[in-house]
Amino acid sequence: MSGPARQLDPAALGDHVDRLYRAAWALCGSREDAEDLVQETFAKILSKPRFLRNDDDLGYLLRVLRNTFVSRHRSAMRRPQSTPMPEELEPIDPSSATRPDSAVESREVFAYIAALPESFRDALVAVDVVGLSYGEAAKLLGTKEATITSRLYRARAQVARGMDPTRQSVL
Amino acid sequence: MVPPDQDIPVDPLDDELAERGRALIAAAVAETMAPLALRERIEADRARAAKRGAGARLGSRGLLGWLVPAGGLVAAATVALVLVLGGPNAPTVLATASLATGGPVLPAPAEDESNMTVLKASMQGVPFPYWGGSFQWEAVGARDDKIEDRSAKTIFYDNPKGVRAAYTILGGDTIDAPSGSYKKTRNGIQLSITQDKGRRIVTWTRSGHTCVLSAPVAVPEEKLLELASWKGQGSVPF
Numbered sequence: 001m002s003g004p005a006r007q008l009d010p011a012a013l014g015d016h017v018d019r020l021y022r023a024a025w026a027l028c029g030s031r032e033d034a035e036d037l038v039q040e041t042f043a044k045i046l047s048k049p050r051f052l053r054n055d056d057d058l059g060y061l062l063r064v065l066r067n068t069f070v071s072r073h074r075s076a077m078r079r080p081q082s083t084p085m086p087e088e089l090e091p092i093d094p095s096s097a098t099r100p101d102s103a104v105e106s107r108e109v110f111a112y113i114a115a116l117p118e119s120f121r122d123a124l125v126a127v128d129v130v131g132l133s134y135g136e137a138a139k140l141l142g143t144k145e146a147t148i149t150s151r152l153y154r155a156r157a158q159v160a161r162g163m164d165p166t167r168q169s170v171l
Numbered sequence: 172m173v174p175p176d177q178d179i180p181v182d183p184l185d186d187e188l189a190e191r192g193r194a195l196i197a198a199a200v201a202e203t204m205a206p207l208a209l210r211e212r213i214e215a216d217r218a219r220a221a222k223r224g225a226g227a228r229l230g231s232r233g234l235l236g237w238l239v240p241a242g243g244l245v246a247a248a249t250v251a252l253v254l255v256l257g258g259p260n261a262p263t264v265l266a267t268a269s270l271a272t273g274g275p276v277l278p279a280p281a282e283d284e285s286n287m288t289v290l291k292a293s294m295q296g297v298p299f300p301y302w303g304g305s306f307q308w309e310a311v312g313a314r315d316d317k318i319e320d321r322s323a324k325t326i327f328y329d330n331p332k333g334v335r336a337a338y339t340i341l342g343g344d345t346i347d348a349p350s351g352s353y354k355k356t357r358n359g360i361q362l363s364i365t366q367d368k369g370r371r372i373v374t375w376t377r378s379g380h381t382c383v384l385s386a387p388v389a390v391p392e393e394k395l396l397e398l399a400s401w402k403g404q405g406s407v408p409f
Contacts, residue, residue, distance in 0.1 A: 010217050010220060010221065011269070011273065013217065014213070014217075014273040014274035015274065018203075018204050018205050021205035021206075022203050025203065035205075035206065035209045038213070039213060039216070042213045042216060043216055046216055046217060105195070106199035106202055106203055109196060109198075109199035110203075128193065128197070128200070154189075156192030157188040157192055158192070159192040159196060160195060161188055163192075164191075
């Protein structure tokens, strides 16, 4: 069911920056790429008025973020690869500066999510990272809720396995 | 085509791993916030887009081109004056609370070493409280706005679960509580409570200024009232 179109309110976009940033980090596996991806996504959204037929602003924003990520990824594959910044020179995330252990752990968690098979990663980003319901995630990803449930289960287990060096296995 | 992966048998031994993975991801999500620099860039993009949008709506005739045919030069001058001065109406509590949706664009203020119950941030002499010590709600960012030509300063506080509250002090005289709000008294302070767009909003007065505290409705009303009325054993000025 779709209602009358309403314009996406640009003033309310600030509400979603944190969630989109986390989603971007989980897609890219790198904080720097995540910042660029979020800014590019917002620039795209702000470039013209957007009209939605439902109340799911977040689902819409995540869809644009994911599409932007996919097209960036395709473009990057056609360009020469650049060398990433060495780990020890990475800037400190000010939100975690007082908890260095948890900052390292978060970085690892996002890196493992980014390394998951695409279908597992997308389900996990939609539900666990962004907070969509199973139904919303299924709609966004064009699949069934049961499939989302199954992918989430496996994706979570793979992240836990990856974070535990004694139980690592091939993703 | 999506493969029918729900048909793949699930290893029951993975239950524990899946639960651990869920907890690890939840912890990483709770402690990760967008950097302020990114927020600033997005806010700047949004402001530029809003300007472009206003220009596009007015079209090539510009502001006076729209106003003059409608009501003559006197009307145009009157409306232009209202636009410049911000209009005769005081801002509403709901409009003030909506500033929170923009998110922080400035760094969080530090606590004031001379009075450990307040932050080094104030609006017209009214300081914001420091809730880190007593409540574990830490200041994580700030923003300054103009609303109906009045200054408004907002400090954002996060609790350990990453839930965010926004505390705005409005410059100038007090404004009315929203219609439909109800009143409660805590710690000798009268507070008005309402809800809007999934947020619980508490309004009260400190030193002749309206304060607006809002947070997702998941934050219990009592917690918001406790935070709003906290006086830090008398060292937070009211």
